[in-house]
Amino acid sequence: MAVAMQPEENPIVFEQDFVITEEMIDRNKHLNNVVCVQWIQDISVNHSDSTGGTDLMEELGCGWMIHTQHVEYKAQAFLGEKIHGITWVPEYSKISTNRHCKFIRESDGKEIFSSVTTWVLVDMKRGRPVAIPEELKDKFRKKP
Numbered sequence: 001m002a003v004a005m006q007p008e009e010n011p012i013v014f015e016q017d018f019v020i021t022e023e024m025i026d027r028n029k030h031l032n033n034v035v036c037v038q039w040i041q042d043i044s045v046n047h048s049d050s051t052g053g054t055d056l057m058e059e060l061g062c063g064w065m066i067h068t069q070h071v072e073y074k075a076q077a078f079l080g081e082k083i084h085g086i087t088w089v090p091e092y093s094k095i096s097t098n099r100h101c102k103f104i105r106e107s108d109g110k111e112i113f114s115s116v117t118t119w120v121l122v123d124m125k126r127g128r129p130v131a132i133p134e135e136l137k138d139k140f141r142k143k144p
Contacts, residue, residue: 005091010142014047031077053139082106095129
């Protein structure tokens, strides 16, 4: 689905901290990539919850569905490290949006991984994509 995205002037940036615990470590003794994908989901939902976007989406009878997700792993992370997550929604098409995330190790400022996820707004009763209303986009825009 190659669609033209329109950039947003003032996206709200949401931040969340994570700590790597023992159950998040894989056989290679570093942060498991499955945990990284879960953190992308968690920070996305928490961002939407914090702006009122989730409540409005549910009132509209809609849900966000992932169309594509690109994750780029840039460095390893280890047990006990604190990771700072940042997410924002910088662009929209008629029915989809790209959400960006970055996860940075607090101790040295090194980027551990980043992602771009294309979400499509879907009417939950029909199971079909719908146009994203301006009032929903407004939930992710800074107020002037």
